[in-house]
Amino acid sequence: MPVGSQKSMLENVRKIVLFEVKDIDRDFYQRHLKAFLPEKMIDIHTHLWQRRDDASEESNRTVTWPSRVAASNPLADLQETYRLMFPDKKCMPLVFGTLANPDLERKANEYVGDAALANRLPALLFSYPQWPADYLRQRLQEKEFLGIKSYLSYAPSYLPAEEIRIFDFFPPHQLEVIHKLGLIVMLHIPRPGRLKDPVNLAQMIEIEEKYPNIKLIIAHVGRAYCREDVGNAFSVLAGTKKMYFDFSANTNQQVFEQMIQTFGPERILFGSDLPITRMRMRRIEKNGIYVNLVPKGLYGDVSQDKNMGELEGPEAEKLTFFMYEQINAFRQAAANTGLTAADVEKVFYTNAFRLLKSAAPARSFAIEEN
Numbered sequence: 001m002p003v004g005s006q007k008s009m010l011e012n013v014r015k016i017v018l019f020e021v022k023d024i025d026r027d028f029y030q031r032h033l034k035a036f037l038p039e040k041m042i043d044i045h046t047h048l049w050q051r052r053d054d055a056s057e058e059s060n061r062t063v064t065w066p067s068r069v070a071a072s073n074p075l076a077d078l079q080e081t082y083r084l085m086f087p088d089k090k091c092m093p094l095v096f097g098t099l100a101n102p103d104l105e106r107k108a109n110e111y112v113g114d115a116a117l118a119n120r121l122p123a124l125l126f127s128y129p130q131w132p133a134d135y136l137r138q139r140l141q142e143k144e145f146l147g148i149k150s151y152l153s154y155a156p157s158y159l160p161a162e163e164i165r166i167f168d169f170f171p172p173h174q175l176e177v178i179h180k181l182g183l184i185v186m187l188h189i190p191r192p193g194r195l196k197d198p199v200n201l202a203q204m205i206e207i208e209e210k211y212p213n214i215k216l217i218i219a220h221v222g223r224a225y226c227r228e229d230v231g232n233a234f235s236v237l238a239g240t241k242k243m244y245f246d247f248s249a250n251t252n253q254q255v256f257e258q259m260i261q262t263f264g265p266e267r268i269l270f271g272s273d274l275p276i277t278r279m280r281m282r283r284i285e286k287n288g289i290y291v292n293l294v295p296k297g298l299y300g301d302v303s304q305d306k307n308m309g310e311l312e313g314p315e316a317e318k319l320t321f322f323m324y325e326q327i328n329a330f331r332q333a334a335a336n337t338g339l340t341a342a343d344v345e346k347v348f349y350t351n352a353f354r355l356l357k358s359a360a361p362a363r364s365f366a367i368e369e370n
């Protein structure tokens with residue numbers, strides 16, 4: 001067999017096995033999402049990594065269920081995911097790494113940076129709070145990163161997880177650099193109180209006021225996955241003017257409605273948190289915490305995970321992708337709050353496009369081609 005056709009056969013095998021799209025998924029997309037979504041989309045929140053050994057050991061500071069969905073997510077898999085899930089749309093991701101073993105972070109960040117440059121995609125640098133300002137600046141420039149993403153796990157190890165503050169993993173000397181360069185900070189807020197936590201709210205507002213050139217994105221609507229996570233956060237945040245909210249990996253329609261009512265469509269961004277939203281599941285709220293209901297056995301033994309539950313038989317057969325559930329919850333929230341098609345296009349495309357262009361005025365991105 002000629003090498004070329006062998007290679008394309010292998011490609012096909014890889015595509016077939018990435019994940020299964022069932023009739024229920026195609027029906028769901030046709031009925032609820034196809035007409036709602038604009039032709040061009042930007043996904044502001046995605047994770048790329050090549051191999052499991054680049055990703056960190058499970059830590060007691062994080063939830064464990066996401067590691068069950070994908071062992072790796074190279075760019076080809078991310079692009080294949082869009083083709084399978086949004087077959088008639090064009091979707092461009094903002095890409096960044098995932099929790100990496102610090103010894104391997106350079107390799108992991110370079111993979112993301114090189115893949116992004118080669119494909120004219122925007123990317124963020126996964127940063128460590130220990131880095132001095134000059135070193136951060138150098139690392140940003142090496143691969144033309146448009147900003148930083150970090151995670152509470154990189155805060156000093158003597159801090160108990162519940163005491164970590166935003167400035168423990170995005171220290172002021174780094175925020176100063178991002179402010180001077182006018183770049184993006186993708187913020188996954190810490191602390192068990194989530195969005196309603198007063199320390200989180202104070203520091204989110206402090207970033208907006210002290211570093212006005214930072215393009216601050218609050219990921220996952222500040223991890224308000226349940227109504228109990230909101231508290232008075234939206235009334236406290238009503239006075240903010242600039243920070244953006246992505247609603248990645250969140251399916252809470254009521255939270256989305258409050259977000260839309262507080263900020264309007266201009267400061268909301270579609271993000272998926274892929275690859276996790278490839279998961280086949282429906283999320284419910286139970287005693288103030290979220291529970292992902294998945295087909296029994298599909299993601300291994302989840303009995304020890306308080307955020308996971310299982311369904312069997314016809315109920316399990318009805319489950320579609322987390323991605324579709326997320327967008328459908330936003331669609332219903334958009335309808336209930338009176339968003340127009342033009343508003344929806346802002347959320348799924350225009351806001352992010354403007355944001356990326358203002359962070360990198362000289363760059364042109366893949367989505368600009370016809």
Ligand SMILES: [Zn+2]
Pocket residue numbers: 045047273
């Ligand atoms: Zn994420």
